[in-house]
Amino acid sequence: MSALPVATGRQTWNGLRRSAARHRREVALAGCWTFLASTGIVALPMLLGRCVDDVRLGRSSSLPVMLVLTGLVAVLGAVVTALAQRATARLGALIAADVREQAMTGALGLEPVLLESAGSGDITARVTDDVETFVAAVPLITQASTALTTVLVAVGAVAGLDWRLAIAFAVVLPIYWFGLSRYLARAGALYASERRAAAERGQVLLESLEGRPTVTAYGMAALQADRIERASAQSLEVRLRTVGVSLWLSKSMNAAEAAGLSSILVTGFWLVRADLVTVGAVTAAALLFHRLFDPLGTLLGSFDEVQRAGAALARIVGVTLVPPRVRPQAPLPHGGVRVRLRGVRHSYDGVHDVVAGVDLDVPAGSSLAVVGTSGAGKSTLAGLLAGLFPATAGTLCLGDDHGQIAVGEVEPERLREWVAMVSQETHVFAGTLRDDLLLARPGTPDGDLWRALARVGAERWVAALPGGLDTLVGAGGHLLTPVQTQHLALARLVLRDPPLLVMDEATAEAGSAGARDLEQAALALLDNRTAVVVAHRLSQARACDRIAVMDGGRIVEIGSHAELLERGGRYAELWRAWSPQPARPLTP
Numbered sequence: 404m405s406a407l408p409v410a411t412g413r414q415t416w417n418g419l420r421r422s423a424a425r426h427r428r429e430v431a432l433a434g435c436w437t438f439l440a441s442t443g444i445v446a447l448p449m450l451l452g453r454c455v456d457d458v459r460l461g462r463s464s465s466l467p468v469m470l471v472l473t474g475l476v477a478v479l480g481a482v483v484t485a486l487a488q489r490a491t492a493r494l495g496a497l498i499a500a501d502v503r504e505q506a507m508t509g510a511l512g513l514e515p516v517l518l519e520s521a522g523s524g525d526i527t528a529r530v531t532d533d534v535e536t537f538v539a540a541v542p543l544i545t546q547a548s549t550a551l552t553t554v555l556v557a558v559g560a561v562a563g564l565d566w567r568l569a570i571a572f573a574v575v576l577p578i579y580w581f582g583l584s585r586y587l588a589r590a591g592a593l594y595a596s597e598r599r600a601a602a603e604r605g606q607v608l609l610e611s612l613e614g615r616p617t618v619t620a621y622g623m624a625a626l627q628a629d630r631i632e633r634a635s636a637q638s639l640e641v642r643l644r645t646v647g648v649s650l651w652l653s654k655s656m657n658a659a660e661a662a663g664l665s666s667i668l669v670t671g672f673w674l675v676r677a678d679l680v681t682v683g684a685v686t687a688a689a690l691l692f693h694r695l696f697d698p699l700g701t702l703l704g705s706f707d708e709v710q711r712a713g714a715a716l717a718r719i720v721g722v723t724l725v726p727p728r729v730r731p732q733a734p735l736p737h738g739g740v741r742v743r744l745r746g747v748r749h750s751y752d753g754v755h756d757v758v759a760g761v762d763l764d765v766p767a768g769s770s771l772a773v774v775g776t777s778g779a780g781k782s783t784l785a786g787l788l789a790g791l792f793p794a795t796a797g798t799l800c801l802g803d804d805h806g807q808i809a810v811g812e813v814e815p816e817r818l819r820e821w822v823a824m825v826s827q828e829t830h831v832f833a834g835t836l837r838d839d840l841l842l843a844r845p846g847t848p849d850g851d852l853w854r855a856l857a858r859v860g861a862e863r864w865v866a867a868l869p870g871g872l873d874t875l876v877g878a879g880g881h882l883l884t885p886v887q888t889q890h891l892a893l894a895r896l897v898l899r900d901p902p903l904l905v906m907d908e909a910t911a912e913a914g915s916a917g918a919r920d921l922e923q924a925a926l927a928l929l930d931n932r933t934a935v936v937v938a939h940r941l942s943q944a945r946a947c948d949r950i951a952v953m954d955g956g957r958i959v960e961i962g963s964h965a966e967l968l969e970r971g972g973r974y975a976e977l978w979r980a981w982s983p984q985p986a987r988p989l990t991p
């Protein structure tokens with residue numbers, strides 16, 4: 404069961420209405436053209452009926468006029484239909500773009516904690532599969548609206564010919580209704596479970612790909628393949644059931660068409676014999692009904708896709724329904740920022756504390772290295788400080804000359820003004836190298852970008868690239884090495900210039916030579932800045948003002964490099980073990 408909500412019918416409809424309201428002019432234009440096109444479609448059979456009466460009653464003088472008029476209406480109808488199709492297609496594309504945007508904005512605004520509990524597969528399925536399903540159905544939805552208008556105009560026209568013919572026309576409605584209601588009763592739930600099964604299959608596939616090293620290491624390939632097979636089989640089973648239901652709908656449509664046409668012809672025959680209507684009127688009614696086969700087919704056939712799109716849209720709108728956490732606006736920081744942690748705890752599973760009661764003060768402008776064995780809780784502490792997720796208990800405050808703010812309580816956007824984090828998971832976004840740098844500070848002139856690159860030692864390799872700052876990087880672009888990727892992350896930090904810097908393994912990725920370069924670049928950023936550095940290399944730790952040693956989620960030692968060596972405790976032990984091989988990382 405997903406932690407992300409799925410919108411109800413009313414909420415989904417409201418979501419769609421909000422999108423349509425943003426394009427009032429296009430909605431009005433599409434509505435007008437569609438109405439005119441429907442009138443054109445209905446006018447032709449009516450005119451042909453008049454022609455039949457003219458022939459039967461020997462009104463040879465008006466026949467040529469009627470034939471010319473019929474030809475004109477046919478040509479005009481075709482032009483207006485083309486304009487209506489263009490207007491509805493444009494409206495559909497605008498709404499599809501809106502929905503896509505809604506999904507992305509909603510997904511990006513989700514709290515990381517919620518994302519984690521929902522599973523990345525569900526949110527990925529919503530912003531990809533569900534959005535595609537909805538977008539693909541949009542042209543059909545617009546065709547269905549056109550078809551509905553045509554049907555309504557046609558029913559009005561037959562009623563204008565003769566009320567008894569209108570009743571004969573309407574005989575078909577209960578048959579359509581019966582078919583449709585049985586279909587609707589089953590299809591909604593089926594399509595929702597189809598989307599759910601697809602999302603679950605996506606989650607299992609994603610897990611298998613992302614966790615490939617673990618799957619290989621623990622020989623879990625067969626187990627994982629079995630999970631994928633079960634998820635796929637379930638998805639296929641639901642799909643087959645939905646196909647069965649939609650086939651049933653098309654059979655009932657065929658039955659309704661046969662019944663409707665027979666009903667009009669039999670009633671018409673009786674009315675003509677009783678001299679109550681003309682042969683032309685019955686011809687017009689029969690032709691009208693026949694002309695409606697297509698719109699009615701589109702209308703009912705599209706219910707299938709519309710239901711599917713509705714289920715997808717409900718999941719997309721669901722993403723936007725997650726209420727944003729109301730948080731106070733943090734003021735902009737003034738001067739240096741100090742860090743204060745009291746009784747901070749964090750548990751991922753609600754049982755084991757990974758950070759188990761940390762009290763810590765980092766004065767403004769000073770740097771603190773956090774060291775410890777693998778799993779000690781260093782990265783978790785760094786994530787808490789950067790506000791990536793909230794602490795289970797305790798307080799984390801950042802203070803400046805004017806007061807303090809509580810991390811996790813303030814708006815994420817505002818927190819970014821106070822703190823920036825660089826981690827091992829540095830992402831290179833697809834675009835030019837300049838675009839990647841500008842993410843940190845949009846609008847920065849090239850001169851400052853080059854200065855930032857020079858500050859982290861990246862100027863030479865960027866200048867050597869064929870396109871310099873214009874080189875395309877990221878997916879499909881120039882492949883950057885891990886060291887170059889970290890250089891970019893550090894240059895972004897220089898541009899951002901945050902008062903508090905949290906660095907987690909910024910140099911651990913690289914090979915030893917590259918690591919030393921990066922280490923120098925990273926250390927250069929610590930000058931005159933408050934910094935918390937998760938140090939995997941003790942040379943990095945030594946360069947910081949103070950060092951905290953973590954073990955089992957607690958800080959077990961804290962002091963300067965010299966103080967800790969003198970104390971002869973855990974840090975001294977680590978230093979002795981590490982110092983003969985300065986290139987060796989502290990943790991495996």
Ligand SMILES: Nc1ncnc2c1ncn2[C@@H]1O[C@H](COP(=O)(O)OP(=O)(O)OP(=O)(O)O)[C@@H](O)[C@H]1O
Binds near residue numbers: 777
């Ligand atoms: N997202 C997560 N969900 C569940 N458990 C996690 C998560 N991240 C880390 N842990 C667990 O929390 C514990 C502390 O991890 P953390 O990454 O904070 O330690 P660390 O000291 O930074 O280790 P390393 O140096 O290996 O990165 C570990 O047992 C780890 O398996």
